[in-house]
Amino acid sequence: MKNTTAFFTNEKIVFALATLCCLLWGSAYPAIKNGYALFLIAEGDIASKLVFAGYRFVLAGGLLLLLALASGKAIARFKPGQLRQLAVLGITQTTLQYIFFYIGLAYTTGVKGS
Secondary structure: HHHHHHHHHHHHHHHHHHHHHHHHHHHHHHHHHHHHHHOOOOOOOHHHHHHHHHHHHHHHHHHHHHHHHOOOOOOOOOOOHHHHHHHHHHHHHHHHHHHHHHHHHHOOOOOHOO
């Protein structure tokens, strides 16, 4: 654990990871717009946009689970009430946020959105 702490407190590593996160977040807008065009999702087709978002998040979640398994991290260790709290948080925060995000992004350009 100490090596991990030392790794994430190194200023150069923190700067590189922060830069990577900014680049990835900024590239999400044009990537989503390109995905709409690639999969021929019409501007007003809200259901297809939400399905597209769902596919992206399932893929991202699967990759995170594989990464956790490869690194030997424990996954799905919840106390009885935590799973319910996690579900409520996921529904109210993440789901609603991204519904509005994907619908809003449909009505602007990727460059203006980012």
